[in-house]
Amino acid sequence: MKRTYFRIRNPFASFRKSMLRRMLAVSLFASIFPVIFVGFSSYWFASSAIREEVDQANARVLKHASYSIDTALQRVRSNALQMLLGSFFNGNLTEQKWTNYAGFYSNLFQNLSSLQNSNAEISRIVMYIAEDDYLVSPDQGGHKVAGEEDRRQLQGLLASREAMYWSHDTFRFMGNAPGGQATVTLVCQVPFQASEPIGLLLLQLNPSFLQENMTRFSAYPGELSFILNEEGREVVSSAGQPAPQGLYEQVGEHPGRAFSFTWEGRDYLVTALHSSFNGWTYLDMVPLQELNAKSRGIAVITVAIVLVFLLLGAAATAWSTKRLYRPIEHLVSLVRGNRDEELLADEIGYVQSRWAELNQATTRLQTQLNRQLPAIREAFALQWLQGHYAHYTSEQLPVLFERYAVPYGHTHAVFVLAYDQSPDGSSRFRESDKELIVFTMKNIAQDVLAQQGASGMVVNLLNDQIAVWLWEDTEDPAAWFAQVQELAAGLRAVLADYLKLPVTAGLGDGPGQPGGMPRLFAQAAMAIRSRFWAGTGQVIRSGDGDIGEAKSYPYPFEIEAGLEQALRNGDAAEAELQLEQFAAYAQETLRETERIRTAYYQLLTAALRVVFLLNLSLKEGDGTGDETDLYVQIKNVHSIQELNDWFRERLIRPIARKVQQRHHQEYERTFETAIAYIEANHHIDLSLDQVAERCGLSPPYFSKLFKRIIGVSFIEYLTAYRIDRAKTLLQTTGLSVAEVAESVGYQPKNFIRVFKKQTGQTPGQFRETGSA
Incomplete structure (x- = not known):
């Protein structure tokens, strides 16, 4: 007997595995290309990051150097100003010199030495006395001005309109800086801000101080640093060499950012910083060759990493592609089944042909299923009203509706019903019962339609609203639509009565054909949204109140500015008036819910900006909460009236109250200062302008504030205080009337007249009678 061997047939024996080859090619390309791209991108990114990091580091260095130098310059200027405003320099220097010549120069040397010793940044101090044509220095003594050129230079400084300023000019009588470096000198007229100064104070900075601050943080070989003044002239150089020609102009062409600059055959990365204190420009120049040295190292590392990943990626791609191909083999085997047919196409072609056959069978089954499931009409209605079938042709629509x-x-019509939470909390439902409320509304609406004999369906819009879609075979669409409006009003009333909630109905502008239902539904939805400003608990028809597409509008910035100013002043009444104007503008101009909400959000931001600028605190105890809570609270408001009430209670009144409290405290401190100043200086010719200046206020505002806080005018208070003081002196001392008058700031004649006007007696009569 011949032995028979069973042979398992390979289902892919006649199969061209072109899909596998394509997968391998695509996978290799997809793995190799990203690696190369990532490698080059990493190198580019790393190089850019190094340059950016250097730029940022240089900017920080320049900022620190600028801060150190500016702080030192400001300290020197402040110390000089403090000395000039002291008792010695603020007096009559000419009179002091001629009264006590030796004492004058002794005090002068003492003040100059103290100033130089307390400021290490100062290399030399010189005081010029114009009347004596004399130069005084604490370290070199005094001497006459040597040359006519120096004398003209000093006279020019005396004639300057600026009482104090930094000069970059060279003064021969100050001595030359070591190494020929530029000098920086603070020039002050003496007395300070006098209309006719009698001398000059010159403070020369130590050039090494500026140079040390500029070179302290140098990190690269060949790195250069410069300081240029506002005219582009060099103030200091880290290497002691002049700044490159054209560098200052390049800084002006690249404001606020680093740029490349070529000088003496080398390329530099230049970082600049402008000081607002003295107008100087701080510059740092790093050779690009030093930066590129790091980039070349990164390039070598990147190439090595890319090569390693390419090899790993190729191996992993080959292995993973074989693994991925196994499901395709299995899929083809399943799709083929027990069919003994020759496969002429590749894997995908064969699957596509089988998939087309299965898809046709599925389509037939789906059509039969749709005809047997009328319950999904609601889903169809929702999609139709929302315009999801707009791509269907006029030939397809009748079939779809059938x-x-x-x-x-x-003839068709639609209206939308929506509820809002009850402002007084009288509803039988909680806010969390949204799904239950919508379910109840839908069931009631279906019952009412059945009772009225109306044809249509109720659709859950999945946004806490329902739509009622009605149709009727009628020859008078207008009369039928009037009945639809009555039905909407009646159904709205039934729902509101049962739910104990405000219910609003929104209708389109009339009946229409099926193709126009998405438009009518959009109008009804727009009408529902307009309840935010038109009011809830009513029937709103599209077209009432010009409901429609919102137009562009100008935001009322002037009203916002008025509200901000009122809040800054603590004027709650004015702020509430501005809020009412804002609400009126929103209702009359915006007329669209989302835009009204956006406008109020912006108004809330303006109010919070006032809170931030005034450094106020909105705490829970004030009923305001923090800013995050405010944005959450305003989101839950349902009408303009509620928004206005919310703004008054949560923002306007608390902010105004805090501002008024702060103003009251500031007024108390201000007038404590004013009263103390009046009591201490009542014996001199004291004016309202002097006291106002002492308090840091303008005279008109101080006068108005004084009358409001104290209850009498400034001159009335000053007169009353002087007369009270005069009474005390008349009763307790033996001073004459003239002496008492001078003690309280009056001429004798004026004193007698004012005293009699205030007390009804002359000073002598008052002293004789001992009247209180």
Whole structure:
């Protein structure tokens, strides 16, 4: 007997595995290309990051150097100003010199030495006395001005309109800086801000101080640093060499950013910083060759990493592609089944042909299923109203409507019903019962339609609203739509009565054909949204109140500015008036819910900006909460009236109250200062302008504030205080009337007249009678 061997047939024996080859090619390309791209991108990114990091580091260095130098310059200027405003320099220097010549120069040397010793940044101090044509220095003594050129230079400084300023000029009588470096000198007229100064104070900075601050943080070989003044002239150089020609102009062409600059055959990365204190420009120049040295190292590392990943990626791609191909083999085997047919196409072609056959069978089954499931009419209605079938042709629509048992040739209408939470909390439902409320509304609406004999369906819009879609075969669409409006009003009233909630109905502008239902539904939805400003608990028809597409509008910035100013002043009444104007503008101009909400959000931001600028605190105890809570709270407001009430209670009144409290405290401190100043200086010719200046206020504002806080005018208070003081002196001392008058700031004649006007007696009569 011949032995028979069973041979398992390979289902892919006649199969061209072109798909596997394509997968391998695509996978290799997809793995190799990203690696190369990532490698080059990493190198580029790393190089850019190094340059950016250097730029940022240089900017920080320049900022630190600028801060150190500016702080030192400001300290020197402040110390000089403090000395000039002291008792010695603020007096009559000419009179002091001629009264006590030796004492004058002794005090002068003492003050100059003290100033130089307390400021290490100063290399030399010189005081020029114009009347004596004399130069005084604490370290070199005094001497006459040597040359006519120096004398003209000093006279020019005396004639300057600026009482104190930094000069970059060279003064021969100050001595030359070591190494020929530029000098920086603070020039002050003496007395300070006098109309006719009698001398000059010159403070020369130590050039090494500026140079040390510029070179302290140098990190690269060949790195250069410069300081240029506002005219582009060099103030100091880290290497002691002049700044490159054209560098200052390049800084002006690249404001606020680093740039490349070529000088003496080398390329530099230049970082600049402008000081607002003295107008100087701080510059740092790093050779690009030093930066590129790091980039070349990164390039070598990047190439090595890319090569390693390419090899690993190729191996992993080959292995993973074989693994991925196994499901395709399995899929083809399953799709083929027990069919003994020759496969002429590749894997994908064969699967596509089998998939087309399965898809046709699925389509037939889906059509039969749709005809047997009328319950999905609601889903169809929702999609139709929202315009999801806009791509269907006029030939396809009747078939579609027939499939869902909706008459295509009838007249159609739609209205939307929405509820809002009850402002007084009298509803039988909680806010968390949204799904239950919508379910109840839908069931009641279906019952009412059945009772009225109306044809249509109720659709859950999945946004806490329902739509009622009605149709009727009628020859008078206008009369039928009037009945629809009555039905909407009646259904709204039934729902509001049962739910104990405000219910609003929104209608389109009339009946229409099936193709126009998405438009009518959009109008009804727009009408529902307009309840935010038109009011809830009513029937709103599209067209009432010009409901429609919102137009562009100018935001009322002037009203916002008025509200901000009122809040800054603590004027709650004015702020509430501005809020009412804002609300009126929103209702009359914006007329669209989202835009009104956006406008109020911006107004809330303006109010919070005032809170931030005034450094106020909105705490829970004030009923305001923090800023995050405020944005959450305003989101839950449902009408303009509620928004206005919310703004008054949560923002305007608390902010105004805090501002008024702060103003009251500031007024108390201000007038404590004013009263103390009046009591201490009542014996001199004291004016309202002097006291106002002492308090840091303008005279008109101080006068108005004084009358409001104290209760009498400034001159009335000063007169009353002087007369009270005079009474005390008349009763307790033996001073004459003239002496008492001078003690309280009056001429004798004026004193007698004012005293009699205030007390009804002359000073002598008052002393004799001992009247209080």
